[in-house]
Each structure stands twice: as structure tokens, then as C-alpha cells.
Amino acid sequence: MSRPQWQGLLRAQWISSFRMARTPSRVPSARVAFSTSACRELMEMTGFTEEQLTVREAISHICSKFPNTFWQERDQQEKDPKEFHAALAKDGWLGIALPESLGGAGLGVSEATMMMQTITQSGAGMAGAQAIHANVYATQPLAKFGTKEQLETTIPNIINGTCRICFGVTEPNTGLETLKLKTLATKTTDGYSVTGQKIWITCAQVASKMILLARTTPLEEVMKSSEGLSMFCIDLNRDNPGLDMRKIKKMGGRAVDANEVFFDNYQIPANALIGEENQGFKIILHGMNAERCLLAGEALGLGYAALEKASQYAKDRVVFGRPIGQNQGVAHPLADAYMKLEAAKLATYHATRLYDTNDGSVPFQSIGVACNSAKYLAAEAAFTACERAVLAHGGMGYAMEYDVERYFRECLVPRIAPVSREMILNYVSEKVLELPRSY
Secondary structure, eight states: OOHHHHHHHHHHHHHHHHHHHOOTTTOSSTTTSOOTTOSSOOSOOTTOOHHHHHHHHHHHHHHTTSOHHHHHHHHHHTOOOHHHHHHHHHTTGGGTTSOGGGTSOOOOHHHHHHHHHHHIIIIIHHHHHHHHHHHHHTHHHHHHHOOHHHHHHHHHHHHTTSSOEEEEOOOTTTTTOGGGOOOEEEEOSSEEEEEEEEEEEETTTTOSEEEEEEESSOGGGOSSTTOSEEEEEEEOOTTSTTEEEEEOOOSSOTTSOEEEEEEEEEEEEGGGEESSTTBHHHHHHHHHHHHHHHHHHHHHHHHHHHHHHHHHHHHHOEETTEEGGGSHHHHHHHHHHHHHHHHHHHHHHHHHHHHHOOSSOSOHHHHHHHHHHHHHHHHHHHHHHHHHHHHHHGGGGGSGGGSHHHHHHHTTHHHHSSSOHHHHHHHHHHHTSOOOOOO
């Protein structure tokens, strides 16, 4: 069956199951009552594809089963939203961008970005997105470069939710200098011995596997700085010696864990290697632009969710005999935030279209510029919307029950990860404006 035929069939199945499952009291309109925390669609929906709209419709239905109170409790208790992960896995959504041959949906980053935006906008915020983010993004290099054995034993279990995965790249002393990573995977008679430290590893406490980037050749021995790194798909076996994880207490997204992961001669088998040895940096590049798109979508959803809350509050809150939204001092900042989100939305889905163009007609640099620009603009627009939502609520914006304080804490993540605003500005300065490199 061809991809268009398959997509048509899948869409029909999604819509059929969605209509059968929903009831008028819960979901009165498929595309109007999208958010669990808002009564109407705030984002302009013109111009999206049928596949994107179908994804949005189906994901929003799943998210409606997890109200804001669920995410408030998970945030305050720092408790993993495993029920949410399981609900998405049950319907195969964790394989949205994985090949059909491996049990995935075979859709593109455009649809995956829409899924992630829908999740954050539902009220789940960044915590909901981060609960499945690695399953969507970190699996891309594995699906493209993994061996037949790796694919058959790992990918189906990721899609069905049996296996949760985390991504191990960042280190405390290298930060954005990926080419200078120090975690070392030394060859042994039957595999590799890993020693080093990774940091800010999301969901490591609940993951059973990690996609790991480690050095297999010392930096001083490589001809090019881009060589000497290798990618592995490893088991996180807590019973084996040489593995230690420590949770990091953090400002936002508390429902999902972030960790320091320590390896001390941790033994992994030879068949854990993904692709060729010493070519890990080239492999990881395959997914970097995709992740920027996903983060942009997540930021957009967070911004729209905050704006929906703020606009509703501005209509309901009466001071001096009139709704505060009637005052331009309240209305104009929210209107400005909306336009910023809409502009970032256009940049984001333009980037996903370029990324999904597989005929070679779009230069790699053009894709990189678009994806980095989208991530930057969406993160800034989300920050603006979340900050103004808190201010529009006044004192109640500081209260947990109104959600906007949680959104504000979480909106800092897209500004920082997976690449800082400043490095994106450096990239555009160099690649587009052809200015001298500053680092």
C-alpha cells in the first residue's frame, strides 16, 4: 500500500474512532473544543493539511482525558505522567514519525510537530511534551542507521510503550560544544566500557534504554573534530555496576525527571553501536533540525494555552464595574502576544515543510536556518505570551490553581534547550549574513 493510500485509510480510521468515542457533553465540536482549558480555538487554523488537522483532532481527544488538575497534581508531586504516556502509546502515537515498516505511522515532522503543540496547548504543558519527546525525536537516528536486530527488538517496543527511552548527549563541562564530549566508550573483548557523565537527561529514571553519544577515539587522535564520536542504543540496567542516576530539582516541568547520569566502566555489548564507529556526530545531525521543530511546536502550544487562559480571565474579571479586558492596558499586550505567536507559527510550519521535503530540492543549510529560526521565534513568542498571561491575572497569576504560573515556569525550557538563543543568533549571523564566526 502506498503512503497516500495508507494515510487516507489511517485518517478514516482515526476520524471514525474519534467520532465513536466522543460524546456531545465532552467534546461538542471536533475542532472547536480542542483545549481542555479553553472554550474555543484561538490559533488560526487556515492552511494546515488534512493530516495535520486529523492529528490535532485525535490528539486533542486523548488530551481531554487529562485535565489541568491532572497536570497540576503531577507537577506538585513530581510524579511521572505514565498514564498519559500509556494513552498515547495505546493508539500508536509514539511512532508518528517512524517508518511504516517498523510499525510506525510514517508521517513527517510536520505532523509530529502538530502533535507536540497539541499536547502542550491542551494544558499538559512542557511536562506532557517532555514525557514523550525523546520517543519521537531520539528514535530518528536509530530508525535510519540502526541494524536490523536493533530495529526489530527496540522500535516496536518504543511504539507500544513497553520501552521508554532517553537521550544522552549533554555533559556538564562541554555544554553546547558537542564535538568536545568527554564520556568515553572504550572497546573491550565483547563490547565497550563506558565512563563519563551526562546531565539534563530527561526521563532517565523511568527509561529502560538510552540513545548515547560517547567518544570512541580521543579528541587529540582524530583528524577532524567531527570524528571520534559514536552513537549507541544501550540498556539502562540499574542492577549492573557502573551506573548511577541523580535527579535534578528544577523550576518547571516537574512531572518529568531530569538527571545527572554517571557511568563508571559500565559494560555495554558491541551490538549496541548504531551505524559506524566514530561517525556518531554525523548520525546525530540527522535529528537536530527535527528536534528544533518539535521544540518550536511545544513552545507555541504553551504560548497559546497561556493566552487562552489570560483572554478568558480578562473577560471574566470585573474591576471598577467593567471587565479588565476592556482596558487597552490589558488588551493590547495580549493582542501583541497573539500576533507574535501567529508569526512564529508560520515560521514553524514553514520549517517543517522544508524538513519534510525529501526530494533533495531544499539545501540542507536552508532547512537548518528555517528550523533554528522557528525554534528561536516560537520560544520568544511563548515567553511573551506566558509572562503577559501571568500579569493579566494579577495576583492570581501567582496561584497554582490558575495554571499560568506553571506555564511561565515551563516556557523557559524552549529558550534554553536544545540550543541557546545566542547560538542560534550566531548560526544565522554566520550562515545567512556571512559575518565572521564569533566562537
